[in-house]
Amino acid sequence: MxxxxxxxxxxxxxxxxxxxxxxxxxxxxxxxxxxxxxxxxxxxxxxxxxxxxxxxxxxxxxxxxxxxxxxxxxxxxxxxxxxxxxxxxxxxxxxxxxxxxxxxxxxxxxxxSPPLPPPAELSGFGGLDDFGLGDLGFDTDILGDLMDQVGDITDAIDQAGQLLDQLGALSNLDGLSVGGLLEPMDSLADGVSALGGQLGDALDNLLDGF
The missing domain is CATH 2.40.30.200 (Elongation Factor Tu (Ef-tu); domain 3)
Structure with missing residues (x-):
């Protein structure tokens, strides 16, 4: 037939x-x-x-x-x-x-005329499935906790900066010369504040990838 x-x-x-x-x-x-x-x-x-x-x-x-x-x-x-x-x-x-x-x-x-094989099926990112983080045992929920902690750190840095601003205002009072003592603290506060901002930006960029 x-x-x-x-x-x-x-x-x-x-x-x-x-x-x-x-x-x-x-x-x-x-x-x-x-x-x-x-x-x-x-x-x-x-x-x-x-x-x-x-x-x-x-x-x-x-x-x-x-x-x-x-x-x-x-x-x-x-x-x-x-x-x-x-x-x-x-x-x-x-x-x-x-x-x-x-x-x-x-x-x-x-x-x-043999049948063609089934077409290849690729999941997201070429089959990596969420970058393979699940296979590595990495819990992506921890990123949210890290962001909360970064928020707490930046709040503390802001409060420290406000305190230093108040001390700086006191240094300008008549008869009180403590500006030289506060200069190292000002530099340290500026560096910590910048570091906190960079850490927050880095985690924001990381979360944008998910």
Whole structure:
């Protein structure tokens, strides 16, 4: 059977396959090294006859199938041991002898048409799934806790800065000269404040990636 077409009067059927070897010539080696690749499609050649009252309709069915080129199922005892799921009609030839009108001799060349593998499926970031943090045992919820702690640190730095500003105001009072003593504290406060801001910005950028 070829699809739903019955090949009732088949006279000869032949199956062949190219195993897919490539001949590689090695300098200094007599002969060639045979490199195995994937096999080629199975080929099935069929010769048969069509005759009788429905010969014209049967011929038209085969001609239509060959012209449309759609994939068809194929079953025959010669291919029972092969995993051939679908074939296409690669070539079709028919001959009618004038001495025997309505009697057709045909030949079919079938080629295996294996199904394509399923398309590759990639999850986010090429299959890393959230950067793979789950696989590494890294709890992303901790980032929120870190941000809370950074907020507490920056609040403390702001309060310290306000205190230093108040001390600086006192240094400007008449008769009180402590400006020189506060200069190291001012420099330290500026550095800590800048560090806190950088830490907060870095964590913000990190969270934006999730």
């Amino acid at each position: 070829l699809g739903d077409i019955s090949l009732a009067y088949t006279q000869r059927i032949e199956q062949s396959v190219n195993a897919g070897f490539l001949a590689v010539q090695i300098p200094g080696l007599a002969g060639q090294v045979m490199q195995k690749t994937e096999r080629h499609s199975h080929q099935v050649n069929i010769q048969g006859i069509i005759f009788g009252e429905d010969a014209s309709d049967a011929l038209k069915t085969l001609q239509t199938a060959a012209t449309e080129g759609e994939e068809l199922t194929f079953t025959a005892s010669i291919t029972d041991a092969l995993d051939i799921q679908q074939v296409i009609i690669d070539r079709f030839k028919v001959v009618e002898d004038a001495a025997r009108p309505g009697f057709y001799q045909y030949s079919l060349a079938l080629m295996e």
